[in-house]
Each structure stands twice: as C-alpha cells, then as structure tokens.
Amino acid sequence: MDSPAADRPSAARRRRTLSPSLIEGAAGFSAGVASCLAAHPLDLLKNRLQLNTQRPSRPGDSLRILRDVVRDEGGARALYRGLWPNLLGNSLGWALYFFFYGSLKQQLQARRARGEGLASTDFFAASIVAGLLTGACTNPVWVVKTRMLERGANHPSAYRSMAYGLRHVWATRGVRGLWAGFMPSSLGVLHGAVQFSLYENMKKHRGALVGGQDKLTNWEYVYMSGGSKLLAGAITYPYQPIRARLQQYDAAQQYSGVWDVLRKTYRNEGFLAFYKGYVTGHG
Numbered sequence: 001m002d003s004p005a006a007d008r009p010s011a012a013r014r015r016r017t018l019s020p021s022l023i024e025g026a027a028g029f030s031a032g033v034a035s036c037l038a039a040h041p042l043d044l045l046k047n048r049l050q051l052n053t054q055r056p057s058r059p060g061d062s063l064r065i066l067r068d069v070v071r072d073e074g075g076a077r078a079l080y081r082g083l084w085p086n087l088l089g090n091s092l093g094w095a096l097y098f099f100f101y102g103s104l105k106q107q108l109q110a111r112r113a114r115g116e117g118l119a120s121t122d123f124f125a126a127s128i129v130a131g132l133l134t135g136a137c138t139n140p141v142w143v144v145k146t147r148m149l150e151r152g153a154n155h156p157s158a159y160r161s162m163a164y165g166l167r168h169v170w171a172t173r174g175v176r177g178l179w180a181g182f183m184p185s186s187l188g189v190l191h192g193a194v195q196f197s198l199y200e201n202m203k204k205h206r207g208a209l210v211g212g213q214d215k216l217t218n219w220e221y222v223y224m225s226g227g228s229k230l231l232a233g234a235i236t237y238p239y240q241p242i243r244a245r246l247q248q249y250d251a252a253q254q255y256s257g258v259w260d261v262l263r264k265t266y267r268n269e270g271f272l273a274f275y276k277g278y279v280t281g282h283g
Helices: 011-016 020-050 061-072 075-080 083-110 120-150 160-180 182-210 218-236 239-247 258-269 271-275 277-283
Strands: none
Touching: 011 061, 020 061, 020 083, 020 120, 020 239, 020 277, 061 075, 083 120, 083 160, 120 160, 120 182, 120 239, 182 239, 182 271, 239 258, 239 271, 258 271
C-alpha cells in the first residue's frame, strides 16, 4: 500500500512548477527591499541636492542638509521620510524588471530553433524593453516619493502618506502629473547598455595587451566591471536631476517641459548642476 507521502508531489517537483520569471521577480523584490532600507537617507540627501536651484553645490552641503533635516524636521526619524514609496518603488521596480526580463527572454527563446541560445542582442533588447515597461508602471510612485523627500513632514503642504500624494497629484495635474519625468527616466535604461559596451571594450583592449581574454585575472574583471559601471553612471546620471525637477511640487509653475529644465538649469547653475547628488547616489 502506498504511503500518503507518495501521493504528494515532492518539494523539488513543486519548485519546478514555478515560472523562472516569477522566481527572478521574487529575487528582484527582495533585493529592492534590502537596498532601499540601507540607502534611504542617502536617497533623501540626493533628492535635496538635486532640487537645490538656489546656488551651485559647495563642500559641506551634504552634512549641512543632513544636520538641518535632523534638527528641524523631527530628529533621525526624518531621514526616513518617504521610505514607504521608496520601498515600494524599488522592490516593485526590481520585481517587475526581472519578471518582464525573464518573460521576454522566454518569448525570444521560444522563437529560436531547438538547442539554439540567445544572442547578446536578444539580451540587450530584453533589458531595454523590460526597463521601459518597469518605468511606465512605477513612475507615479516615484513622483510621490520625490515630493515626500522634498519637504519635511512638518511642512504645511507636505504629503501625509503615499495614498494622499497620489490623490493630490491626480487632482492637480491628472495623468500628466503622475507620469511627469517619464521621458528622462526612460533614458535611464541606457545605463546598462552603456556599461555593457564599455565593459566589452575594456575586455577587448586589455585582452589584446595580455595575449587574450582567457588570460585576464579575476581582479581585472572586477575593476573593469566596477570601472564600466562608474563611467556609465557618469554618462547617464544627468537624467536624474532633470527627472526630479519635473516631479517636484511646483514643477508645473517652474518648467514647461524637459527642454525648459535643461535650459534653465544650465543657464542658472551651470553644467555641474546636472551632477548634483552624484556622489551620494554612486558612493
């Protein structure tokens, strides 16, 4: 007589029924939560620096902002204002990205002949489309997050919650307000493409010097990977201050669109204004 355990699917069999894209999505969700909890005060600092249009950045600005937030906005707890939308946006964003990316890879693989793997262009296309879809889904959350980080909880017009912020944006600016900054945000998906291109060129040139890429050491791969990421960040970072300024409370009164942000920022603050908050965001 068969035991009851024999009628139940094994744990391994149950695990095999899960879609790879769902597993990748769960992993992305967990990664987003962990990174957000660790870095939120730096995100608040970066936001304040990006939205400072009064003068160019100066040494000591970061410490001054953190000191003022703690002193004037409710103590150390104020450094975590806007945590919920940041947590939701990061975790949901990573989950959606890996889900879309995994699903797109599966669809592309299904079009291939049996035993034929995906090309680098397939991975590149899947990452770009997944990034755009993720940005479109999460943009309203980022608008509210930007505004909550912009003003302390004791400000008269500060959002009391994410739900209140979403209702306010919808009531005052409608769909256009909820998806403010999406155009510059879409440029963020190029970060991976730029990093990949730089990384591949670094491997090619370094490999030529040492007699082949198969002779590269682990440390060489580490510094090429890190170096390409930093360079890609430096190239693509300007979209972040532009996005933040389009999403802030008074954006509709200050700017008419992306080109207006670019023109006024450069005219009033200079080229380095497009890199405000870069150190805190890439430290």
